[in-house]
Amino acid sequence: MEKTENLIKSEDLDLSFKYIVKNEPGGEGIMKCYACGTCTASCPVRAIDETFNPRRIIRMVLLGMKKEVLSSDFVWICSTCYICQERCPQDVSITELMGALKNIAVKEGYIHPGFKAQIQAIYSLGALYEIGEFENKKREKMGLPKLTSQRKEIEKIFEITGLSKIAKEEE
């Protein structure tokens, strides 16, 4: 008997996935990929961690492996160095494409806890780090101007785009 559990089954594929990606800002170029592998060969993350393979990710999208891509850890480990994007002979804009995949993953309810923590920090502090009395006193001593937290403004932006929903989620 042949093993079947690792096979890709056509009934599990979502053939519309590539169009969803194509319509997402940054994903426009996906259909142009001819799988040359320049991206994967150039990638500094891939050089260390073989679970990250941009060529493979693009193939998976084109095949329609929606759930496998969006629920994966690997979409989150692009370091956004842009080497693949600069070298891609087909102008797929791979770094932007990885951004599009992450954006879609978030909309589908998958967000990496590391990114969620970042979003929560910005939502609650208005910045990556707290700007309070302590920080301003330190700055004042060095003759540097006072910083003002823009937390309220950021909060309003997060509310209007709906990102506040994710920021408010419990772990």
Add this chain to the structure above:
Amino acid sequence: MRYAFFLGCTIPVREIHYELSARKVAEEFGIELIHEPEFSCCGFPVKSVSHETALLMSARNLAIAEEKKLPIVTLCNGCVVTLIEANHEFKKNPELLQKINEKLEKVSGKKYKGTVKVKHFARVLYEDIGIEKIKEKIRYPLKGFRLAPHYGCHYFKPSEVYDRVDDPENPHTLDELIEALGATVSGGMKKNACCGGAILGIKEDVALQMSFEKLDFLVMNNTDAMVSICPFCSVMYDGNQKKIAKSFERELNLPVLYYTQLLGLALGYPPEELGFSKNRIKPKDFLTKFEKSYPSK
């Protein structure tokens, strides 16, 4: 030369030596840095999760500078690429700008027309001041120092949004800025390496190894210091260096200094005023070597 000074999140809290030294250098060259308390986070950390939210944050910041009729200067590669990319997208797609503006007006009563120029401080030094003028002002050249440029990916990539001012495979502007100090450029092969900072919170072991590889290479190549122009890269190479040395069982001890600190030193400012005590890897040997070159200083 007047710029709205965009500090971002990391520099004014965690990398104050960068701000201190940049302010000194700016003063020396007549670059007026206007403090703008209304600026917020640029949007960079949000882009991966919600492109629209990031664009709104960028547009809001850009609109603030536009109201004041000022171009923006930043010290951070993350901030500069985020604001420039937003500008690029708005220019390519006016409908997008219109949509963003509709929401921006609702949340903060602002509207962005798309007129603000954004530049990295190192680019201002390179383009607006120029190598020759920098050389003229140097009083204490860093002769005999081997300095390794670290551009940081977002300083010149994606090259499309930067109009290819630097070659994406072989950037040169920071090399020239370092040579203007009288120093020798070292570790050129790894000058455009990626620090891994963007995935530090996602896959720490990979991020740290990315940083380790460059640090290790520079130490083997007798480098006096790495030259950084990005707070995220410095957090990786300087802030995390002890952790990296420990996990890879390698003695590194490589100072990671901001270009503005080195320029300030060569201009004649005392190290204390340039925040040299705030670098995590203490540049003690570096400063001793400098003092020995100028015993009468």
